[in-house]
Amino acid sequence: xxxxxxxxxxxxxxxxxxxxxxxxxxxxxxxxxxxxxxxxxxxxxxxxxxxxxxxxxxxxxxxxxxxxxxxxxxxxxxxxxxxxxxxxxxxxxxxxxxxxxxxxxxxxxxxxxxxxxxxxxxxxxxxxxxxxxxxxxxxxxxxxxxxxxxxxxxxxxxxxxxxxxxxxxxxxxxxxxxxxxxxxxxxxxxxxxxxxxxxxxxxxxxxxxxxxxxxxxxxxxxxxxxxxxxxxxxxxxxxxxxxxxxxxxxxxxxxxxxxxxxxxxxxxxxxxxxxxxxxxxxxxxxxxxxxxxxxxxxxxxxxxxxxxxxxxxxxxxxxxxxxxxxxxxxxxxxxxxxxxxxxxxxxxxxxxxxxxxxxxxxxxxxxxxxxxxxxxxxxxxxxxxxxxxxxxxxxxxxxxxxxxxxxxxxxxxxxxxxxxxxxxxxxxxxx
Amino acid sequence: xxxxxxxxxxxxxxxxxxxxxxxxxxxxxxxxxxxxxxxxxxxxxxxxxxxxxxxxxxxxxxxxxxxxxxxxxxxxxxxxxxxxxxxxxxxxxxxxxxxxxxxxxxxxxxxxxxxxxxxxxxxxxxxxxxxxxxxxxxxxxxxxxxxxxxxxxxxxxxxxxxxxxxxxxxxxxxxxxxxxxxxxxxxxxxxxxxxxxxxxxxxxxxxxxxxxxxxxxxxxxxxxxxxxxxxxxxxxxxxxxxxxxxxxxxxxxxxxxxxxxxxxxxxxxxxxxxxxxxxxxxxxxxxxxxxxxxxxxxxxxxxxxxxxxxxxxxxxxxxxxxxxxxxxxxxxxxxxxxxxxxxxxxxxxxxxxxxxxxxxxxxxxxxxxxxxxxxxxxxxxxxxxxxxxxxx
Numbered sequence: 001x002x003x004x005x006x007x008x009x010x011x012x013x014x015x016x017x018x019x020x021x022x023x024x025x026x027x028x029x030x031x032x033x034x035x036x037x038x039x040x041x042x043x044x045x046x047x048x049x050x051x052x053x054x055x056x057x058x059x060x061x062x063x064x065x066x067x068x069x070x071x072x073x074x075x076x077x078x079x080x081x082x083x084x085x086x087x088x089x090x091x092x093x094x095x096x097x098x099x100x101x102x103x104x105x106x107x108x109x110x111x112x113x114x115x116x117x118x119x120x121x122x123x124x125x126x127x128x129x130x131x132x133x134x135x136x137x138x139x140x141x142x143x144x145x146x147x148x149x150x151x152x153x154x155x156x157x158x159x160x161x162x163x164x165x166x167x168x169x170x171x172x173x174x175x176x177x178x179x180x181x182x183x184x185x186x187x188x189x190x191x192x193x194x195x196x197x198x199x200x201x202x203x204x205x206x207x208x209x210x211x212x213x214x215x216x217x218x219x220x221x222x223x224x225x226x227x228x229x230x231x232x233x234x235x236x237x238x239x240x241x242x243x244x245x246x247x248x249x250x251x252x253x254x255x256x257x258x259x260x261x262x263x264x265x266x267x268x269x270x271x272x273x274x275x276x277x278x279x280x281x282x283x284x285x286x287x288x289x290x291x292x293x294x295x296x297x298x299x300x301x302x303x304x305x306x307x308x309x310x311x312x313x314x315x316x317x318x319x320x321x322x323x324x325x326x327x328x329x330x331x332x333x334x335x336x337x338x339x340x341x342x343x344x345x346x347x348x349x350x351x352x353x354x355x356x357x358x359x360x361x362x363x364x365x366x367x368x369x370x371x372x373x374x375x376x377x378x379x380x381x382x383x384x385x386x387x388x389x390x391x392x393x394x395x396x397x398x399x400x401x402x403x404x405x406x407x408x409x410x411x412x413x414x415x416x417x418x419x420x421x422x423x424x425x426x427x428x429x430x431x
Numbered sequence: 432x433x434x435x436x437x438x439x440x441x442x443x444x445x446x447x448x449x450x451x452x453x454x455x456x457x458x459x460x461x462x463x464x465x466x467x468x469x470x471x472x473x474x475x476x477x478x479x480x481x482x483x484x485x486x487x488x489x490x491x492x493x494x495x496x497x498x499x500x501x502x503x504x505x506x507x508x509x510x511x512x513x514x515x516x517x518x519x520x521x522x523x524x525x526x527x528x529x530x531x532x533x534x535x536x537x538x539x540x541x542x543x544x545x546x547x548x549x550x551x552x553x554x555x556x557x558x559x560x561x562x563x564x565x566x567x568x569x570x571x572x573x574x575x576x577x578x579x580x581x582x583x584x585x586x587x588x589x590x591x592x593x594x595x596x597x598x599x600x601x602x603x604x605x606x607x608x609x610x611x612x613x614x615x616x617x618x619x620x621x622x623x624x625x626x627x628x629x630x631x632x633x634x635x636x637x638x639x640x641x642x643x644x645x646x647x648x649x650x651x652x653x654x655x656x657x658x659x660x661x662x663x664x665x666x667x668x669x670x671x672x673x674x675x676x677x678x679x680x681x682x683x684x685x686x687x688x689x690x691x692x693x694x695x696x697x698x699x700x701x702x703x704x705x706x707x708x709x710x711x712x713x714x715x716x717x718x719x720x721x722x723x724x725x726x727x728x729x730x731x732x733x734x735x736x737x738x739x740x741x742x743x744x745x746x747x748x749x750x751x752x753x754x755x756x757x758x759x760x761x762x763x764x765x766x767x768x769x770x771x772x773x774x775x776x777x778x779x780x781x782x783x784x785x786x787x788x789x790x791x792x793x794x795x796x797x798x799x800x801x802x803x804x805x806x807x808x809x810x811x812x813x814x815x816x817x818x819x820x821x822x823x
Contacts, residue, residue, distance in 0.1 A: 354649065356646070358646030358647070358649050425646075
């Protein structure tokens with residue numbers, strides 16, 4: 001039995017997505033820019049996808065720019081905002097745990113004369129809103145914060161962050177990398193106060209090679225790809241019609257029966273965490289079980305904003321809703337739990353991640369190494385380092401990420417495999 | 432403009448009565464190398480010369496690159512082949528050739544004619560003088576220098592007439608297949624592909640053995656080794672690669688023996704297994720990429736300890752090379768980029784912090800006694816379960 005627990009790396013395309021794409025490849029093969037009706041039909045295809053996707057975000061379809069994927073969406077947001085707004089200031093803010101698609105353009109801009117503030121995170125991977133508040137100034141043109149961390153699944157308080165940013169500098173643009181959260185959390189950019197938001201197709205059972213950037217109307221953005229002026233000049237190049245159509249379909253599917261799907265993912269995660277808690281050699285990074293979080297509040301010192309952030313299922317159970325949240329206005333918009341329902345990061349005592357990964361692979365269980373490591377070239381994960389993992393833990397971390405197609409039975413099989421493999425492999429460690 | 436290559440070979444020329452064997456091997460190696468190149472070629476042997484002639488459209492650069500990987504070739508001369516249409520026509524053709532080939536004619540030259548066909552009406556010396564004269568008339572800026580000419584124009588008069596004026600260096604060495612067969616211990620590192628290249632350069636056909644240790648080493652590490660074998664095979668011809676699962680043996684040694692001795696004992700078993708395959712394929716030796724003192728397992732003492740288990744000679748062509756010298760060769764032959772891909776290989780997984788650098792053979796043998804119970808069976812299993820991949 002093949003068990004695919006690497007859904008944060010990529011997902012399997014849904015049948016319905018493939019069908020929509022095949023239709024676009026084979027029937028609607030026109031160029032959306034062509035004047036004849038073949039072109040018009042293809043343009044309709046793109047528009048329809050935009051409309052369907054816009055609906056899930058409650059934004060206007062005109063605010064969506066389709067890209068070649070999440071990386072390009074992030075690059076366009078950051079480089080585009082920086083180039084277009086540099087006269088207002090040259091200060092950018094981001095976190096230490098961003099995906100390279102955000103971190104690298106930031107680093108590039110540092111080399112181009114911009115100043116970047118890298119926000120720290122706590123041991124669970126959450127940013128400090130106080131540090132953010134201090135960092136935003138009149139020169140700040142862009143803040144970029146990921147909504148769900150791809151390695152440990154921690155959810156960042158982006159809605160609170162938006163309020164803080166806009167209160168200090170109304171002109172500062174706010175970009176959210178929603179590549180791991182879209183389809184897993186309810187995301188309403190307008191209510192959240194987000195100007196730019198990136199989405200990737202293949203993380204939501206859509207096709208690879210297509211992504212989307214939400215650009216709030218009137219946002220000043222410069223293109224990073226030049227050519228025939230497609231998509232309002234922001235992203236030249238003939239639209240990837242089949243990819244975009246597939247993305248639209250995947251987006252609709254992701255938010256259909258949304259509560260059910262989220263509950264299913266959460267149930268898998270909880271079952272996995274419950275199983276892991278019995279192994280003294282397994283340590284969960286980030287937030288563990290959402291059902292046991294009532295005591296965690298004391299660990300944090302974020303003040304009043306933290307309460308809103310605890311509004312996950314545990315929070316609701318506790319009825320500990322902040323005053324800001326009490327009006328109910330945001331309740332739907334900001335399902336703003338602490339942990340994404342689909343990602344679990346685990347460090348195993350005495351086993352190197354690559355070895356365990358291959359041992360699981362041998363049993364047809366597919367997962368990711370938290371940090372790609374080898375004796376030749378250690379590529380240490382910035383996220384795991386930022387939450388304070390030591391060298392040993394860094395080298396022994398795996399990420400399990402669930403998808404809607406996974407089952408509880410698969411979780412049990414995986415737990416059983418871990419129970420057999422880890423103690424066996426731990427006998428042979430490097431000294 | 433060039434549709435043919437004249438192949439120069441050095442050492443083969445001095446072989447006595449075996450000479451034709453070497454020449455035939457070279458011709459067949461050239462034919463093999465050109466199989467992968469687009470176009471049809473004819474390789475012929477004629478009076479101590481080998482010619483490669485293109486019979487169809489072909490890619491000049493690609494052909495040249497392929498020839499530069501054939502061991503035994505010392506020089507490759509891009510040549511123009513002319514029909515014999517009288518001496519006047521020859522002179523005109525030579526002038527047209529020079530005009531097309533050399534834009535800047537500020538140079539000294541010498542004509543070097545060779546009359547292999549003795550019924551040609553003009554003698555070599557006469558050809559030299561008269562062609563030279565025509566050249567001087569056509570291009571007054573050119574000057575004759577018979578001692579150190581910048582341009583040496585060769586005219587070979589055979590059934591046809593061959594013109595060439597450049598020698599592009601080949602890899603040298605001897606044609607593969609003229610010196611027997613040897614078994615290369617191929618890891619994923621920088622050294623072993625270079626070692627294989629160097630032995631193959633002396634005309635030796637290669638086989639290879641790779642040890643992997645799943646799950647400690649990944650499928651990608653194995654792919655990398657297959658790729659390295661493929662890169663070496665561009666020079667050596669097809670390589671039969673044995674992939675041996677070494678995990679059980681490695682763990683068993685790890686469990687039973689002192690960790691400082693792990694690498695040495697492990698390498699002794701690798702040599703044994705590789706030698707088994709070597710004998711099976713009638714190889715006459717083993718090849719490793721070791722160089723004295725590079726790592727703990729390559730000190731003189733360690734080499735002696737690993738050498739001791741083999742009865743076949745172990746060839747270590749890099750033994751006196753510094754790391755940088757090895758890297759230089761690996762860059763030249765195109766294996767470096769692949770070698771440095773960061774995948775764990777099975778030698779590095781269980782490395783002790785302080786491995787022995789001066790192993791005592793008696794102590795090593797005593798440690799190996801602890802493996803008595805299962806090791807022979809494990810070695811047998813590893814041999815029997817090895818995967819064979821033919822890399823071309």
